[in-house]
Amino acid sequence: MPTEPKTAASLPDAEGRFGAFGGRYVPETLVRALDELAIAYDEARRDEAFQKELAELRFNYVGRPSPLYHARRLSEHCGGAQIWLKREDLNHTGSHKINNTLGQALLTMRMGKRRVIAETGAGQHGVATATACARFGLECVVYMGAEDIRRQAPNVFSMKLLGAEVRHVDTGSKTLRDAINDAMRDWMSSVESTHYILGSVVGPHPFPRIVRDFQSVIGQEAIEQSQQRIGRLPDLVVACVGGGSNAAGMFYPFVAETDVPLVGVEAGGRGPTPGDHASPLSYGSPGVLHGSFSYVMQNDDGQTDDVHSISAGLDYPGVGPEHSYWKDSGRVTYTACEDGAALAAFDMLAKTEGILPALESSHAVAKAMELAAERPQSEAIVVCLSGRGDKDAAEIARLREG
């Protein structure tokens, strides 16, 4: 059984609230399915057989625990604190997303549903969902924005090879936000036979809680590994935040360890001008999007702003409600990293450590490098390396040739 953190375990409350944030702002059509999901999850999390099956999958199928790797050459390059990488990129399918999709695929089976839908931005969640569905023999449809299909082509091929149907989304900005809209619309019509495997800690209750819990294995392992390898808890923990699932999974077990500062890194894009970034916690304000109340990028009329990030997985105008709660309570510090710094971090990790990070994770690496340079060698920074960068190689080459 996963260990429950010491505090904040009571959040969200019964209405799905993390303080003021979260809740359930969805059409009535979806409410029953969300209620059923909440009940199924509550039963599953107390069911030893469910937890045992999930643990066995994590060990034998995903390859967990993922290593905590001391990036010595990167640390030397920065000339300060030690940088340790939590290697979620080494998971089966190449990112942390599989932690959630296996858990939710098991829930799908438990609820007696045979069809799964999902949204994807970078394609990491799409691939992880297609993988879990193949593993359990579930029908799988993935919604993906046309712009993301272009810039993350390798993942589109993988999803198809895994037997999933990839549906192009041509509305709006043709990115993650529009993919979520279309997945929700599918679910409006298919809710009685279909489970929606939402990929991040966003959306209506109970999704933010379920996804956080399934991802918390990251932080739980990081705590144990830090104690074994570093001999204590880290001095700082850093993770990138789009919707915020890898960060929530990393941070949640640390929330009770109040001596450990936590830093979430949003996509700063081209800069702080609205439309140039995807940093609602840094530059947005609370509002409603995709079923939950959280920080969001909107205009004065409540229309969602277009956002920009070089990274498809962070190119999203909203963020999980628990992050909004952690921001306002001061437990986590949120900051933004711009496209250029993320690309530079990608290069430096590749060259010093032989690791190609996902562009999403590169944002966290960039911030960790900056913070490491300001801190003594005796300190240890743990960074969530949420995914691998193979998917981004062609797009980075294109940007440089362009």
Place this chain on the structure above:
Amino acid sequence: MPAIDDLFRDLRAKQRKALMPFVTAGDPNPEFTERLIGEVVGRGASLCEIGIPYSDPIADGPVIQASYVRALGAGVRLNEILAMLGRVAPKVAAPLVTMVSYAIVYRHGVQKYLDEARQAGLAGLIVPDLPVDEAARLAEQCRAADLSLVQLVTPTTPRERAVRIAAASSGFLYYVSVAGITGERTELPADLVDNVAWLREQTELPICIGFGISRPEHVRLLSPVADGLIVGSAIVRRVAEAAEKPADQVIAEVGDYVASLLAALPA
């Protein structure tokens, strides 16, 4: 007493049913919408639902989505829409109800939205992404502002919950005909009439049915069990042709279409 309550009391006394066209505000511009509302009410619509364009409408099918994209793409702002509604409301003999996302109401300021809606002469609002569990505070504020807050029941709503929603709703109860998104359908669910008839037994509140209704035969089938019928995508689809046709012609065609549905209501 809110205008919608007066309307349905009057309709029931006369044993008449309501037809409620849905139009997207600002598609293709507010002046067109203003004329269109005048047209459909002039033809005999008893009330009119005004869709406030929203960037991320998850309950809407392609036709209404596209109308929101057109309106927002043309740069329409909420203040302009409310000003337009303020001009048209006193001129038409029918309550106007906005269909508006909570994202918009919250960002504008809940009390400010209600005050301005009241000032514009609107009768109420439908907030499709605010389920009853989240709506208690807004319902209270609407009561204080003498506005109706219309809530929705769908085929996926468990029966005891439907009763709770009926108790919380005001003006009328919006029964969504299908588990799905807005859009014209050739066939409606087989159990629709029975489901509405059941709901009819549970509440005194008027019941209006929406989603999928587009044909005179739908109107004939459903009007015996409902107090009113809501028609959206079939109208919005005709308005989409305003890009290629003169506005007068499009407005007249929508008017003719509304008249054809009105003719299918019991006299």
